[in-house]
Amino acid sequence: MGGFDTRGRFHIHWGAAETYAERREESALRRSGRPVPDSAYSHFEAIDTTAVDEILARLDYDHKQMLAILEAVQAIYGYLPVAAIKRLSQVSGAPYALIYGTATYYRQFHFEKPGRTVAVCRCTACVLAGAGRVARSLAKELGTEIGRRPATTGGVALESVPAHIRGAASPLVTLDGQPQHVTAAGAAAWAHSLAGSGPAGGGNAGNAGTRIGNVAGGSVV
Amino acid sequence: MTAATILPTSARFPRLLLPATLPADPTDLSAAVEAGAFSGLRAAVEERKSTGVIKAIAESGMLGRGGPGPGRSAGVGEKWRVCAATAADQHYVVVNAYQSDPAVLTDRVLLENNPFAVLEGAAIAAFAIGASEVIVAVRVEATDTIRVLETAIAAAEEAGYLGGSVLGTGTEIHVSVKPLQGAYMLGEETVLLKGLEGKRGQPEQQPPYTMTRGLFGAPTLIHGPQTFAAVPTIINGGLAGFDETSPRAFAGTVLVQLSGAVANPGIAEVPFGATLREIVDVAGGIPSGHKLKGVLVGGPSGGILPADGLNVIFDHENLENAGAHLGSGSIVVIDQHSCVVDLAAVLTRFCADEACGKTIPCRIGLRRLAEIGARFCDGQPRGDDVTRLVDLSHDIVESALCDHERRATLALQSVVRYFRDELDAHILRNSCPAGICHPKAETLAGRSPEASHA
Numbered sequence: 001m002g003g004f005d006t007r008g009r010f011h012i013h014w015g016a017a018e019t020y021a022e023r024r025e026e027s028a029l030r031r032s033g034r035p036v037p038d039s040a041y042s043h044f045e046a047i048d049t050t051a052v053d054e055i056l057a058r059l060d061y062d063h064k065q066m067l068a069i070l071e072a073v074q075a076i077y078g079y080l081p082v083a084a085i086k087r088l089s090q091v092s093g094a095p096y097a098l099i100y101g102t103a104t105y106y107r108q109f110h111f112e113k114p115g116r117t118v119a120v121c122r123c124t125a126c127v128l129a130g131a132g133r134v135a136r137s138l139a140k141e142l143g144t145e146i147g148r149r150p151a152t153t154g155g156v157a158l159e160s161v162p163a164h165i166r167g168a169a170s171p172l173v174t175l176d177g178q179p180q181h182v183t184a185a186g187a188a189a190w191a192h193s194l195a196g197s198g199p200a201g202g203g204n205a206g207n208a209g210t211r212i213g214n215v216a217g218g219s220v221v
Numbered sequence: 222m223t224a225a226t227i228l229p230t231s232a233r234f235p236r237l238l239l240p241a242t243l244p245a246d247p248t249d250l251s252a253a254v255e256a257g258a259f260s261g262l263r264a265a266v267e268e269r270k271s272t273g274v275i276k277a278i279a280e281s282g283m284l285g286r287g288g289p290g291p292g293r294s295a296g297v298g299e300k301w302r303v304c305a306a307t308a309a310d311q312h313y314v315v316v317n318a319y320q321s322d323p324a325v326l327t328d329r330v331l332l333e334n335n336p337f338a339v340l341e342g343a344a345i346a347a348f349a350i351g352a353s354e355v356i357v358a359v360r361v362e363a364t365d366t367i368r369v370l371e372t373a374i375a376a377a378e379e380a381g382y383l384g385g386s387v388l389g390t391g392t393e394i395h396v397s398v399k400p401l402q403g404a405y406m407l408g409e410e411t412v413l414l415k416g417l418e419g420k421r422g423q424p425e426q427q428p429p430y431t432m433t434r435g436l437f438g439a440p441t442l443i444h445g446p447q448t449f450a451a452v453p454t455i456i457n458g459g460l461a462g463f464d465e466t467s468p469r470a471f472a473g474t475v476l477v478q479l480s481g482a483v484a485n486p487g488i489a490e491v492p493f494g495a496t497l498r499e500i501v502d503v504a505g506g507i508p509s510g511h512k513l514k515g516v517l518v519g520g521p522s523g524g525i526l527p528a529d530g531l532n533v534i535f536d537h538e539n540l541e542n543a544g545a546h547l548g549s550g551s552i553v554v555i556d557q558h559s560c561v562v563d564l565a566a567v568l569t570r571f572c573a574d575e576a577c578g579k580t581i582p583c584r585i586g587l588r589r590l591a592e593i594g595a596r597f598c599d600g601q602p603r604g605d606d607v608t609r610l611v612d613l614s615h616d617i618v619e620s621a622l623c624d625h626e627r628r629a630t631l632a633l634q635s636v637v638r639y640f641r642d643e644l645d646a647h648i649l650r651n652s653c654p655a656g657i658c659h660p661k662a663e664t665l666a667g668r669s670p671e672a673s674h675a
């Protein structure tokens with residue numbers, strides 16, 4: 001039992017695999033001579049990164065403009081592919097983790113090909129009109145939470161509207177940026193038709209719908 | 222143009238930021254100069270010089286819109302003095318027009334209707350502290366604001382009020398507009414600087430204050446556009462006769478956004494020192510059929526004041542004492558159809574969702590606080606939840622890094638302080654007076670972690 005270190009030297013490991021920063025199941029795979037899958041890179045897809053180089057050259061390889069660089073990269077690919085961030089890191093010299101940390105912080109960046117996005121406005125007028133309840137029933141029906149990445153590629157993502165769209169009625173719900181007519185009572189059914197598949201919560205979803213229907217009667221502002 | 226009604230106010234309320242008669246074309250420089258724009262900059266450059274400007278600002282006693290915070294207690298003038306006294310190759314002036322509150326448009330309306338006042342104030346500040354760069358940070362969504370600002374900056378540079386040689390003196394003041402997006406926390410000053418530096422937005426511990434070490438490590442002066450817009454008036458000495466309307470020495474005016482159960486929602490310019498009742502009356506008061514229950518002051522991280530809280534004087538000190546703060550300048554009137562417990566729970570959840578995650582009291586404490594709030598509304602409230610809420614809020618406030626986490630506790634704390642009857646109805650009788658929430662009686666099963674996340 002043992003493993004090679006980063007310089008290719010072989011070390012014998014005495015004791016449990018965890019002591020040597022290995023997972024037990026990975027250790028077992030490796031010891032038996034089979035390939036060990038790397039979960040972190042399973043989504044890694046090689047793409048043409050010449051566009052990234054052009055953007056970097058245009059913006060002077062300046063890490064102070066990282067937001068502008070990332071926005072330009074996303075404008076070209078539609079999302080931020082891992083290969084593009086790796087290339088950014090390679091060329092600009094900024095650590096991958098730093099760029100990834102920046103990109104995950106700002107809400108306009110995403111790492112998968114965009115699917116549909118439902119957004120709920122959380123301004124005070126909408127909150128008073130029951131936006132909290134709408135968000136809760138949408139989250140339950142879509143099987144996600146606000147800000148969480150969709151579980152499957154092409155799934156529906158739930159977000160919050162950055163600023164209330166002028167003239168739009170409260171509570172404001174948008175689908176891909178377009179205001180939708182969604183009432184607190186009808187939110188669950190609307191999300192159900194959107195998702196296309198069965199509700200995530202199974203039998204609970206029906207109860208949630210009626211409960212929210214009752215609530216909406218008393219909360220008209 | 223951003224669609225928002227600017228409400229007319231009584232003659233007792235001076236209009237410093239948004240004049241009663243707005244110009245037809247706000248980007249028309251010659252009309253603005255005739256109306257007095259850039260005369261303050263001329264006076265600053267030709268007569269007062271740097272020390273005279275800082276002295277005038279300090280003597281006015283003006284406070285920033287964030288109020289007296291740590292390191293800011295001495296007001297705007299002290300901030301300018303410290304910034305000017307810090308030796309560096311480069312100083313920066315940053316106009317923080319990133320309005321995080323999704324419901325408030327006051328800064329956008331100010332920049333779109335009176336861009337030259339903000340630019341002039343920022344230029345005076347840049348001249349006083351020796352900065353050659355002014356950065357106006359705005360939201361990407363505010364496309365109208367960006368367009369107006371860029372037109373106004375180009376016109377002012379053409380006329381020699383900004384740019385390579387300000388008023389022919391050879392002083393450089395370059396103004397740039399920087400659109401930002403993607404995070405609620407960008408409204409906090411140190412987070413905004415991180416965003417401008419192209420980093421992930423997390424607040425920094427202060428001190429060192431931004432006046433000595435800010436953008437790219439250089440001394441940086443940050444104010445909101447409303448603060449900068451008031452500067453030319455102070456430099457021109459145009460505040461005579463204003464002191465009588467305000468019970469305090471000069472504190473200035475502020476733009477507020479009135480919404481909720483009022484007759485005419487909109488934006489109004491009100492002086493510090495007016496009472497909340499006077500301000501609500503500007504929006505036409507409460508329409509018939511609605512009964513006043515409370516007022517949410519300060520936006521998502523604000524506090525909820527009770528009905529008799531309308532007697533509170535609208536300035537930093539009195540609002541803080543009452544358990545609210547000026548915040549985004551949002552004033553929401555709550556009537557009998559809304560449940561304050563539900564509102565506070567939703568607001569706390571919003572603040573917890575928007576937290577950047579840097580510190581533990583914010584990342585975990587606000588999450589736990591939001592869970593307590595959710596239990597009041599639709600879960601199974603526990604008998605000791607109020608004690609838990611008060612203790613946790615106290616711990617969060619005491620160990621906080623930035624104002625976001627301190628003020629995110631205000632909503633639920635003010636419910637405990639002012640709406641105890643309504644809260645007790647949720648906890649003890651499992652009923653909601655407004656008929657919105659559906660709390661259930663506490664059972665052993667309700668203690669499961671799954672139920673507490675409801």
